[in-house]
Amino acid sequence: MGRLAIIGGGAAGLAAAVTAARELRLLGVPGDVAVYEADERVGRSILATGNGRCNFSNARIDAGAYRNAAFVEAALGALAACSEEMAGLAPEGTCGAAGPDPVHAFFAGLGLVWREEGEGRLYPLANKATSVLDVLRAAAADFGVAEACGRRAVRLDVPDRPGGRFHLRFADGTVGHADAVVLATGGRTARELLPEGIGFAAARPVLGPLRTATDVVRHLNNLRVRCAVTLAGPDGAPKAREAGELLFRDYGVSGIAVFNLSRFAEPGDRLLVDLLPQVPEDGCAAFLHARRRRLAFGDRPLSREAFLRGMLLPAVARAVLEEAGLAPGAPLAKRDVAVLARALKAFPLEVRGIGDERQCQVRCGGADVAAFDPRTLEARAVPGLHVVGEALDVDAPCGGYNLHWAWASGMLAGRGAVARLTGLDTATQDERR
Ligand SMILES: Cc1cc2nc3c(=O)[nH]c(=O)nc-3n(C[C@H](O)[C@H](O)[C@H](O)COP(=O)(O)OP(=O)(O)OC[C@H]3O[C@@H](n4cnc5c(N)ncnc54)[C@H](O)[C@@H]3O)c2cc1C
Known part of the structure; x- marks a missing residue:
């Protein structure tokens, strides 16, 4: 036996x-x-x-x-x-x-x-x-x-x-x-x-939240965005991509898309958050120009902050403008559109490691x-x-x-x-x- x-x-x-x-x-x-x-x-x-x-x-x-x-x-x-x-x-x-x-x-x-x-x-x-x-x-x-x-x-x-x-x-x-x-x-x-x-x-x-550089995310704690996220190595080469909901935390980012990317993430990598996933990359500038024409009809003044209103949560909009190096209250200029398109399609977060090991699933x-x-x-x-x-x-x-x-x-x-x-x-x- x-x-x-x-x-x-x-x-x-x-x-x-x-x-x-x-x-x-x-x-x-x-x-x-x-x-x-x-x-x-x-x-x-x-x-x-x-x-x-x-x-x-x-x-x-x-x-x-x-x-x-x-x-x-x-x-x-x-x-x-x-x-x-x-x-x-x-x-x-x-x-x-x-x-x-x-x-x-x-x-x-x-x-x-x-x-x-x-x-x-x-x-x-x-x-x-x-x-x-x-x-x-x-x-x-x-x-x-x-x-x-x-x-x-x-x-x-x-x-x-x-x-x-x-x-x-x-x-x-x-x-x-x-x-x-x-x-x-x-x-x-x-x-x-x-x-x-x-x-x-x-x-x-792994399969947990990621810790990132905190200068940006600490202002966004507990906010959720629907997005697509690309994980890129230090050389910029994409390692993995996920779509879904991302939850900002004061130490980094969480959510199922981030959990899945954490399997491949290493310190020094970057998350590139696409905040307009439904707009194709090569059509983003045209999309934003059309939006500018629509919102700035006549002589209506249009600040950069107002331009993003209704599209992003206010705190996320401020973070995007900061990333683009644009003062929120200033009027939106035509040349701002290309800079904003880049920040909206690839909002960068530097990965520092796993955010909270206790939340990791495997x-x-x-x-x-x-x-x-x-x-x-x-x-x-x-x-x-x-x-x-x-x-x-x-x-x-x-x-x-x-x-x-x-x-x-x-x-x-x-x-x-x-x-x-x-x-x-x-x-x-x-x-x-
Ligand atoms: C919070 C959380 C949520 C999850 N949710 C999901 C989900 O919804 N769907 C999904 O597919 N996966 C999920 N996972 C992952 C999934 O639970 C694991 O992949 C799966 O349980 C692994 O099975 P396993 O038998 O290899 O290990 P485990 O299920 O971890 O079992 C290992 C067992 O061995 C025992 N053990 C360890 N060392 C010794 C030892 N030396 N002597 C005797 N006993 C020992 C442990 O006490 C434990 O009971 C989740 C994980 C976590 C942590």
């Missing part, structure tokens, strides 16, 4: 536990699945997601949006291939042209019902993250998964010979053994537990994906060791992508670990069920 130890009872760990325990049950093979969780309860990280509502996936997952996209595409493709048998579980509306998404079929099979919001974001119908955790915990209990909470793993020793066992040490001094291990600790502590020889990119918090960095088989998330050099979720060097923009990866990688590792424990490959597992 084999024993699977899952280190970390968050999103990926619970998906791995449910998948592995259910596989063992369906195959009729004896085996133990235990989740070791540092916290006093499993799944606390899930409860914090989506402002407590849990944007658990996206209706239109695009593997290209992930860091290490080729690896993620191979993993999601492998999951789709080995999950065709789940098609019968998928409720109406969850099947795309290529069949049901395996993650959606997994949750449908657990009884979760959801609805779609803007940009394909999926939330549980009950609008509470607890719904997602409840179905996972209930399934884990039904399939006999053991939850060991308050058990922080501090060391993982890999087998020293083929067929040997993994040794786990916990902060409370206890020791455990396992025939296969799923490392699902998220990005923060994975490095301490990974065996030597597996590369690890230093994990840093850690970018993690175990080097090249060391793992994307079909099972098993370490190529350490049979029986699977690494999943944020512990791997995979992250994605907001919109349900990060949790989707956590579930998908956990499911693959759960199946892969069962293959390791039983000696059955995943195709034979499918036949036997």
Whole structure:
């Protein structure tokens, strides 16, 4: 009888536990699945997601949006291939042209019902993250998964010979053994537990607000603008672009567009905020000239400040005029238009770093994906060791992508670990069920 130890009872760990325990049950093979969780309860990280509502996936997952996209595409493709048998579980509306998404079929099979919001974001119908955790915990209990909470793993020793066992040490001094291990600790502590020889990119918090030079933003605190934002490197080359709402803070900028750009931002980069995203760059001067003619009809005096009134919030208008080097109260001259067009289409903010790490949703960095088989998330050099979720060097923009990866990688590792424990490959597992 084999024993699977899952280190970390968050999103990926619970998906791995449910998948592995259910596989063992369906195959009729004896085996133990235990989740070791540092916290006093499993799944606390899930409860914090989506402002407590849990944007658990996206209706239109695009593997290209992930860091290490080729690896993620191979993993999601492998999951789709080995999950065709789940098609019968998928409720109406969850099947795309290529069949049901395996993650959606997994949750449908657990009884979760959801609805779609803007940009394909999926939330549980009950609008509470607890719904997602409840179905996972209930399934884990039904399939006999053991939850060991308050058990922080501090060391993982890999087998020293083929067929040997993994040794786990916990902060409370206890020791455990396992025939296969799923490392699902998220990005923060994975490095301490990974065996030597597996590369690890230093994990840093991203998907959060950005700190910028404060001379401009401190006058705009708490104001929101609809805009497009380009992140440009110190050489001016664009690195990424997002559209949406931007929230000014006294330390910098926030909002989903900024969160997404934070994945690529480094100190010294610049955010170029397009405050007129609906006006094309090459048509902006003409747009402003037409506006000037319209507002300055007859001999009506038109100050620069009045020219921007009705188009921008007053504080934003003042910041734009300051950036353009134009005194607000002075009359608008024809030559001012070109300068204003530049300031409106590329209002610059210098990036200093992440604004508030506590608000960051993921850690970018993690175990080097090249060391793992994307079909099972098993370490190529350490049979029986699977690494999943944020512990791997995979992250994605907001919109349900990060949790989707956590579930998908956990499911693959759960199946892969069962293959390791039983000696059955995943195709034979499918036949036997
Ligand atoms: C505020 C917030 C909101 C978010 N909202 C969304 C959202 O709406 N949609 C989305 O897709 N993504 C969201 N994310 C990101 C998403 O939560 C993560 O990408 C996802 O939880 C990663 O899953 P994971 O299993 O790898 O790690 P986690 O879910 O973080 O789980 C890791 C678990 O391992 C435990 N652990 C760590 N070290 C040890 C150890 N040494 N021994 C034992 N246990 C250990 C931790 O206590 C934790 O329970 C959000 C993140 C945050 C912080």
